[in-house]
Amino acid sequence: MKPKQFQKIVSEVRDQSFTEEVQKLRGGENILDCIQCGVCSGSCPARFAMDFSPMQIIKMIHLGMRDQVLSSSTIWICASCYTCATRCPRGIDIPMFMSALKNIAIKNGFASDDEIKPKFHKSFTEIIRKYGRMHEPELKMKLMRKSDLRELYQNAVLAFRLWRKGKVKLLAPRMDQLSHISEIFEDLLEKQEEEASK
Amino acid sequence: MKYAFFPGCAVHASAKEYGMSCKAISKVLGIELIEIPEWNCCGSIDAIYAHNPVLSISLSARNLSLAEKMGTDVITLCSACFFTLSRANKLMHEDPKLKGQVDNVLGNLKLNYNGEIKVRHFLDVLLNDVGLEKISENVKVPLKELRVAPYYGCLLVRPPEIANFDEPEHPTSMDKLMEVLGATNVNYLDKTRCCGASLIVTKERIALEMTKNLLLTAKNAEADCIVTACPMCHFNLDAMQKDVESTFDVDINLPVLYITQVIGIAFGLNVKELGLNRNCVSPMKLLSKLKI
Numbered sequence: 001m002k003p004k005q006f007q008k009i010v011s012e013v014r015d016q017s018f019t020e021e022v023q024k025l026r027g028g029e030n031i032l033d034c035i036q037c038g039v040c041s042g043s044c045p046a047r048f049a050m051d052f053s054p055m056q057i058i059k060m061i062h063l064g065m066r067d068q069v070l071s072s073s074t075i076w077i078c079a080s081c082y083t084c085a086t087r088c089p090r091g092i093d094i095p096m097f098m099s100a101l102k103n104i105a106i107k108n109g110f111a112s113d114d115e116i117k118p119k120f121h122k123s124f125t126e127i128i129r130k131y132g133r134m135h136e137p138e139l140k141m142k143l144m145r146k147s148d149l150r151e152l153y154q155n156a157v158l159a160f161r162l163w164r165k166g167k168v169k170l171l172a173p174r175m176d177q178l179s180h181i182s183e184i185f186e187d188l189l190e191k192q193e194e195e196a197s198k
Numbered sequence: 199m200k201y202a203f204f205p206g207c208a209v210h211a212s213a214k215e216y217g218m219s220c221k222a223i224s225k226v227l228g229i230e231l232i233e234i235p236e237w238n239c240c241g242s243i244d245a246i247y248a249h250n251p252v253l254s255i256s257l258s259a260r261n262l263s264l265a266e267k268m269g270t271d272v273i274t275l276c277s278a279c280f281f282t283l284s285r286a287n288k289l290m291h292e293d294p295k296l297k298g299q300v301d302n303v304l305g306n307l308k309l310n311y312n313g314e315i316k317v318r319h320f321l322d323v324l325l326n327d328v329g330l331e332k333i334s335e336n337v338k339v340p341l342k343e344l345r346v347a348p349y350y351g352c353l354l355v356r357p358p359e360i361a362n363f364d365e366p367e368h369p370t371s372m373d374k375l376m377e378v379l380g381a382t383n384v385n386y387l388d389k390t391r392c393c394g395a396s397l398i399v400t401k402e403r404i405a406l407e408m409t410k411n412l413l414l415t416a417k418n419a420e421a422d423c424i425v426t427a428c429p430m431c432h433f434n435l436d437a438m439q440k441d442v443e444s445t446f447d448v449d450i451n452l453p454v455l456y457i458t459q460v461i462g463i464a465f466g467l468n469v470k471e472l473g474l475n476r477n478c479v480s481p482m483k484l485l486s487k488l489k490i
């Protein structure tokens with residue numbers, strides 16, 4: 001892209017309030033310290049699958065490119081492996097603000113419920129609310145696209161392999177103090193949702 | 199040596215052999231692990247955290263408060279639980295406002311957390327509390343013929359402000375353990391490269407590609423097996439190895455053992471007790487090489 005073209009795009013999409021919004025997030029406080037050295041992108045083991053590299057995402061945040069950042073695949077592909085943050089010479093906690101960006105993307109409708117990653121987050125949270133602990137078969141069932149025969153077949157093969165090795169626990173986990181978990185969720189999730197709907 | 203033990207969800211389900219072998223070697227080494235009664239999900243690295251950080255931290259804090267009542271540090275087997283619980287601990291220390299929010303939630307459950315305990319990985323305990331000397335004293339079957347690729351992955355050794363018992367770029371704790379057992383560590387590059395486990399449910403193809411690269415570098419270094427200390431890595435490298443082979447049309451067949459299983463083998467414990475029959479890629483060839 002020529003610099004002129006780039007400038008035009010930037011001036012069209014720039015939303016300075018987004019930069020400020022990210023600076024208020026945990027992990028985003030020092031995002032302006034980034035020197036664009038590229039260490040994060042060069043170290044990232046999942047870069048090959050992302051549309052923008054971590055370094056580009058940061059520049060896009062500086063430039064206030066809100067919609068592009070929130071609809072990028074990068075924020076969902078980041079595996080929170082902490083290679084980048086461990087090496088970043090400016091001490092930026094990249095996976096931490098990626099997490100926070102997911103939250104903003106969900107709240108603002110950038111991540112639809114049908115997309116697998118947001119759906120994973122939602123289903124995971126629901127299961128923990130229900131049992132207090134993970135129940136893997138139920139998570140898998142919630143996420144499976146039942147119309148995709150190939151996927152159904154592959155999942156059946158995997159399930160059989162795991163079952164033969166005693167790795168499938170069909171019975172849901174049980175906690176006697178499940179009421180604790182319900183209370184934590186009521187305290188935090190519902191309150192948050194109430195506030196959001198106001 | 200007595201500790202509060204946080205097994206985590208995987209050790210109760212797909213990673214039972216990790217828990218079994220951990221128990222077996224702990225008995226030999228005189229480590230007493232007391233499971234935290236009524237523990238809950240660690241809080242998740244990202245799935246719940248991204249939704250609602252305070253919710254995730256409160257889930258962590260409930261576990262920490264139960265452990266604190268037991269009067270000891272918390273020991274985990276899973277790198278992800280290790281990270282999540284430690285992160286909660288750290289954030290609560292640093293951020294009084296957050297601590298206040300969490301205190302309110304815990305207060306409703308008649309619990310409280312003073313922040314007096316540490317979260318530690320079992321590998322740290324083996325190395326720094328038990329010590330290499332004691333471990334070497336218990337070796338009955340030196341693993342002379344065995345070439346191993348110790349795999350650290352991500353959150354066991356990173357980020358350094360959280361995982362601080364080893365070096366983040368060139369960790370050596372597992373290598374040292376393998377040496378005292380008599381095994382040879384192969385030289386390979388991807389020791390700390392993320393295996394992609396957190397993407398395996400949702401972005402399978404990407405995760406498989408990350409796993410493939412890793413399996414192949416270990417294989418090309420002529421390792422007999424990979425050794426890991428995390429149930430997430432293990433699931434990806436072991437249970438998904440068949441899918442890696444079929445997706446990319448490669449032949450790998452590389453056993454992946456838990457560090458606790460390898461130690462157990464060297465201690466002369468039996469195959470069943472260590473859950474070695476539960477690994478998806480069969481380690482039997484490797485055991486016959488060791489004449490077990």
Ligand code: SF4
Nearest residue numbers: 034035037038040088
């Ligand atoms: S490593 Fe840090 S300073 Fe360098 S580009 Fe990435 S975020 Fe910016």
Ligand code: SF4
Nearest residue numbers: 044078079081082084
């Ligand atoms: S934490 Fe995310 S962005 Fe950073 S290196 Fe890992 S996958 Fe890449």
